[in-house]
Amino acid sequence: MLERRELLAAITVSNTTDILSPTANTTSTAALIANDGGDGISLREAIAATNNTVGEDTATFDGSVFTGGDNSLIRLTQGELSINDESDYRWRVGRWCVTHG
Numbered sequence: 065m066l067e068r069r070e071l072l073a074a075i076t077v078s079n080t081t082d083i084l085s086p087t088a089n090t091t092s093t094a095a096l097i098a099n100d101g102g103d104g105i106s107l108r109e110a111i112a113a114t115n116n117t118v119g120e121d122t123a124t125f126d127g128s129v130f131t132g133g134d135n136s137l138i139r140l141t142q143g144e145l146s147i148n149d150e151s152d153y154r155w156r157v158g159r160w161c162v163t164h165g
């Protein structure tokens with residue numbers, strides 16, 4: 065009998081904007097990595113993509129962008145963020161971690 069295995073979907077948030085780029089493909093994490101809309105991956109885009117990707121997702125924050133203090137702030141201008149996939153998410157910023165299951 066074969067057991068179902070899924071690869072851990074990993075994505076890196078690489079800008080501090082709260083923009084869902086019009087041309088970004090958020091249908092899956094792989095699609096977003098391939099086409100981020102040309103301006104990097106925002107947290108909002110990453111969440112949209114992971115919501116559309118079955119299985120556990122991991123998001124990290126680009127250490128060359130999120131360098132601490134105000135440089136690590138994402139000011140939400142587009143409303144609240146909604147993680148609605150039933151799988152686990154681990155958003156890591158240094159030692160900081162939020163999980164949702």
Ligand SMILES: [Ca+2]
Pocket residue numbers: 083084085088100101102103104105106109
């Ligand atoms: Ca983008």
